Amino acid sequence: MMTAAIALTLALPAAAQSADPVPQGEPNVPEFTPAFPEQTRAPASDSGVSIAMDTIAEGLNHPWGIAVLPEGGYLVTERSGQLRVIAADGSLSEQLTGVPEVHDVDQGGLLDVVLAPDFAESRVIYMSYAKPMEDGMSATAAARAVLAEDLSGISEVSDIFVQDPPSASSKHYGSRVIPTEDWVFVTMGEHSIPAERVYAQDLDKTYGKIVRVTPEGEALADNPFQGQEGALPEIWTYGHRNIQGAALRPGTDQLWSIEHGPAGGDELNLIEPGNNYGWPVVSYGENYSGTPVGTGQADHAGNGFVEPRYYWDPVIAPGGMIFYQGEMFADWEGDVLASSLYPGALVRLELDGDTVVGEERLITDLGRIRDVEVDADGSLLVLIDEERGSVVRLTRE
Numbered sequence: 405m406m407t408a409a410i411a412l413t414l415a416l417p418a419a420a421q422s423a424d425p426v427p428q429g430e431p432n433v434p435e436f437t438p439a440f441p442e443q444t445r446a447p448a449s450d451s452g453v454s455i456a457m458d459t460i461a462e463g464l465n466h467p468w469g470i471a472v473l474p475e476g477g478y479l480v481t482e483r484s485g486q487l488r489v490i491a492a493d494g495s496l497s498e499q500l501t502g503v504p505e506v507h508d509v510d511q512g513g514l515l516d517v518v519l520a521p522d523f524a525e526s527r528v529i530y531m532s533y534a535k536p537m538e539d540g541m542s543a544t545a546a547a548r549a550v551l552a553e554d555l556s557g558i559s560e561v562s563d564i565f566v567q568d569p570p571s572a573s574s575k576h577y578g579s580r581v582i583p584t585e586d587w588v589f590v591t592m593g594e595h596s597i598p599a600e601r602v603y604a605q606d607l608d609k610t611y612g613k614i615v616r617v618t619p620e621g622e623a624l625a626d627n628p629f630q631g632q633e634g635a636l637p638e639i640w641t642y643g644h645r646n647i648q649g650a651a652l653r654p655g656t657d658q659l660w661s662i663e664h665g666p667a668g669g670d671e672l673n674l675i676e677p678g679n680n681y682g683w684p685v686v687s688y689g690e691n692y693s694g695t696p697v698g699t700g701q702a703d704h705a706g707n708g709f710v711e712p713r714y715y716w717d718p719v720i721a722p723g724g725m726i727f728y729q730g731e732m733f734a735d736w737e738g739d740v741l742a743s744s745l746y747p748g749a750l751v752r753l754e755l756d757g758d759t760v761v762g763e764e765r766l767i768t769d770l771g772r773i774r775d776v777e778v779d780a781d782g783s784l785l786v787l788i789d790e791e792r793g794s795v796v797r798l799t800r801e
Contacts, residue, residue, distance in 0.1 A: 422441065422442065422447055423447035423448070424447065424448055425445035425446060425447065425448055425763065426445075426448040426763050426764065426765050427448075428445075428718060429718045430718070431668060431717040431718065432667045432668035432689060432690055432717055432718060433668055433669075433688065433689060433690050433702070433717060436668075436688050436702040436717070437702075438715075439703065439704070439705060439711050440711075440759075442714075442759055442760055442761055443711070443712070443713070443714060443715060443760075444688070444714065444715050444716065444717065445763075446714070446753070446754075446760045446761060446762055446763045447761070447762055447763070448762070448763060448764065449752070449754055449762030449763060449764045450764065451735055451736065451752070451764055453733065453735070453736075453766075453800060454800070454801040455766065455767065455798050455799070455800065455801065456798070456799045456800070456801045457767070457770070457796050457797070457798055458796065458797045458799070459794050459795070459796050459797075460490065460494045460785075460795050460796070460797050461480070461490045461494055461496050461794060461795040462792065462793070462794040462795075463496070463792055463794075464480065464482050464488075464496075464787075464792070464793045464794060464795070465482040465483065465484045465486065465791060465792070465793070466482060466483035466484065466513070466774075466789050466790065466791065466793055467480050467481065467482055467483075467774060467775075467787040467788070467789065467793045467794070467795065468481045468482070468483050468513070468514065468515050468516065468774055468775065468787065468789070469481045469515060469516040469517040469518070469531075469532075469724070469775055469787075470517070470775055470777050470785055470787055470795065471517050471518050471519050471529070471777070472519075472777060472778075472779055472780060472785075473489075473519075474519075474523065474524055474780075476491075476492040477489055477490055477491045477492050477555075478490040478785070478795070479517050479519075479529065479551070480517070480787070480795060481514045481515060481516070481517045481531070482513075482514060483508065483512075483513035483514060483515070484506075484508050484513055484514070485503065485505070485506040485508050485513055485514045486499040486500075486503070486514065487499065487500045487503045487514065487517065487531070487558070488500065489555045490795060497555065500555070500556065500557045500558055501556060501557030501558070502549065502557040502558040502559055502561055503531075503558065503561075504531075504533060504535070504545075504547060504561055505536055506533045506534055506535070506536070507533075507534035507535065507536040507537075507542035507574065508534075509534075509542070509574040510574035510575060511534075511574060511575050511576065511577060512534030512542055512574045512577055513533065513534055514531065514533045515531070515532045515533055515534070515577065515578075515579055516530075516531060516532040516579060516580050516581050517529060517530070517531050518530050518531075518580075518581050518582070518583060520548075520583050520619070521583060521584060521585050522585070523551075526550070527550045527551045527552075527553070528548060528549070528550055528551075528619075529548075529549055529550075529551050529558065530546060530547065530548055530549075530564075530581045530583055530588065531546070531547050531549065531581070532544065532545065532546045532547075532577075532578065532579040532580065532581050532590065533545055533547065534574070534577050535563070535566060537570035538570075539572075540572065541570035541571055541572050542570060542571065542574065542577075543566050543567040543568065543569075543570040543571065544566075544567040544577045544578050544579045544590075544592055544593065545563050545565065545566045545567065546563065546564050546565040546579070546581050546588070546590045547561055547562060547563050547564065548560075548561070548562055548564050548619060548620075548621075549561040549562075562621075563621070564588065564617055564618075564619065564620065564621030565588075565590050565615060565617055565621055565638065567592055567610045567611070568609065568610055568636075569609065571595040571600055571611075573595040573596055573597045573600060575593070575595060575596035575597070576593030576594055576595050576596040576601075576645070576646040576664075577592075577593050577595075577646075578590070578591040578592045578593045578646065578647050578648060579591050579592060579593065579647070579648070580647065580648065580649060580650040580661075580724065582650050582651065582652060582659065583619070584652070586618070586619075587616050587617065587618055587619070587624055588616070588617055588618070588619055589614055589615070589616050589640065589650065589659060590614070590615050590617070591614050591644070591647035591648070591650050591661060592610055592611060592612060592613045592614065592615065592644065592647065593611070593612065593644075593645070593646035593647065593648075594611040594612035594644070594645060594646065594683070594684075595611060596646070601645070601683070601684045602684060604642060604643055604644060604645065604683050604684060605642065605643060605680070605684075605685065607629055607632070607634060607635035607636060607639060607642065608634050608635065608636060609636070610636060610638070610639065612642060612643060612644040612645060612646075612683060613639050613640070613641065613642050613644065614639075614640045614641045614642075614644065614647065614650075614659075614661065614675060615636075615638040615639055615640055616638065616640040616677075617638050623636075623637035623638040627639065627640060627677070628640065628677040628678030629678070640675070640677055640678075641675055641676070641677065641678065641679050641680070641681065642679075642680055642681070643679075643680040643681040643682045643683050643685075643709060644661075644663055644673075644681055644683055645663050645664055645665060645666075645671075645683040645684070645687075646663055646664040647661045647662070647663040648662070648663070648664065648722060648723050648724065649661060649662035649663075649722050649723060649724045649725035649742060649743070650662070650675075650725065651725050651726050651727055651740075652727075653727050653738075654727050654729055654738065658674060658675075659674075659675040660672065660673065660674055660675060660713075660725070660727075660740070661673050661675050661725075662722040662725045662742055663722070664719070664721060664722060665687060665688065665689040665715070665716070665717075665719060666687065666689045666690060666691055666692060666697060667689050667690050667691065667692050667694075667718075667719070668687075668688060668689030668690060668715075668716070668717030668718060668719060669687040669688040669689025669690075669697075669715055669716075669717060669719070670689075670715060670716040670717075670719045670720055670721070670722055671688070671712035671714070671715050672712060672713050672714040672715070672740070672742075672753070672760070673710070673712050673713060674713050674758055676710075679710045680708070680709050680710065681704070681709060681710050681712070682704045682707070682709035682710070683697075683698075684697055684698050685698040685699055685707065685709070686698055686699060686701050686702060686703065686704055686707050686709060687702065688702045688712070688715045688717055689717055689719070713758055713759065713760065714753065714760040719746065720742070720744040720745075720746070720747070720749065720751055721744060721745035721746035722742050722743065722744060722745070722751075723742075723743035723744070723745055723773065723774040723775050723776075723787075723789070724742070724743050724774065724775035724776055724777075724787075725740055725741065725742040725743070725776070726740075726741050726776055726777065726778060727739070727740060727741075728740075728741050728778065729778065730778050730781075730782025730783075731781075731782045732781060732782030732783050732799065732800050733782060733784070733800060734782075736752060738755065739752050739753060739754055739755065740752070740753040740755065740760075741753075741776050741784070742776070743773040743774055743775055743776045743786060743787075744765075744773055745772045745773065745774065745789065746772065747768070748768060748769075748770060748771050748772055748773055749765045749766060749767060749768045749773065750765075750766040750767045750773060750776060750784075750786060750798075751763065751764070751765055751766075752764040752765075752766060767786070767798065770786070770788055770796065771788055771789075771790060772788065772789040772790065773786050773787065773788060773789070774787040774788070774789035774793075775787040779797070783797050783798060783799045784797070784798040784799075785797055785798075786798060
């Protein structure tokens with residue numbers, strides 16, 4: 405018998421969208437239709453903003469994450485394992501000392517970097533990285549460290565989370581680190597290969613999960629699977645593919661994430677504890693081979709999973725994301741800004757409550773944009789992910 409949720413999904417044609425979307429290619433899976441209006445291909449929005457670009461640092465080896473230092477300048481990671489400081493004048497430091505060894509293979513390496521909320525007093529930073537394990541295997545790890553006052557290195561490095569079990573695959577590590585005063589979220593990938601991506605549904609493994617731990621790495625007592633037999637207590641949500649963007653929505657306690665789909669099916673999700681987001685059972689995309697994913701169905705809710713708040717087909721290949729706060733682009737206050745690796749852009753999403761009501765593609769000629777961050781003056785910093793990559797500042801003309 406067809407459930408009401410599936411019937412609703414099939415009854416909503418693309419014409420239910422209220423206006424034309426941004427120009428993009430044909431969907432990989434045109435037979436899939438949204439579960440609710442504006443879940444995909446939201447009306448194109450034109451903010452009318454002219455943007456000036458200025459390269460502030462270059463020659464970086466696949467830059468992946470960036471953090472704004474309160475005293476001026478920035479920390480930036482290179483996937484090949486270097487943590488560097490970009491001074492306010494754009495000069496690039498030598499590699500900082502104390503960085504843990506990374507598994508610099510394929511998508512692995514040194515990934516995110518972020519400051520602790522009390523950084524001004526503690527000098528604590530968090531990093532995520534592909535941690536080398538025995539027999540050439542690796543795992544997503546998150547570490548806590550203290551940044552030297554003179555910015556020469558880090559010390560007191562300790563892992564607060566290591567994905568389990570390790571994997572022979574060097575793809576889909578995630579990963580973003582979102583710290584608060586009391587806990588730290590870390591996002592995971594599921595390592596891509598068919599034999600392992602199914603672990604995204606297994607609660608005894610941390611593939612395809614978001615975990616929540618204390619700043620010291622302990623699972624919290626009110627985590628949703630704490631005390632459940634066979635489940636790891638640090639798990640917050642599951643059923644994810646490869647989350648490379650996450651952010652807390654200002655003025656709320658909402659965590660949002662953005663993850664890579666396969667061919668189609670990139671997702672923007674509102675994260676709530678204990679939820680299952682469906683991968684690899686259902687997806688709004690298909691396998692790269694053109695075969696169906698899992699059940700071959702797109703409907704999440706009718707299959708017992710949580711619907712994404714938005715999805716893309718074709719993909720944008722999302723990297724980092726933020727909710728904009730700042731004076732320079734005040735019209736964008738509260739909007740989602742997401743980096744796109746393919747076709748490459750800065751993607752702006754307007755929200756009405758928890759629904760995307762507009763999409764704009766900005767900066768479409770810079771190539772693979774890996775991450776986006778807001779500087780102290782409200783300007784934007786975007787990372788260009790290339791072998792000789794760069795950090796580019798975006799300001800309003």
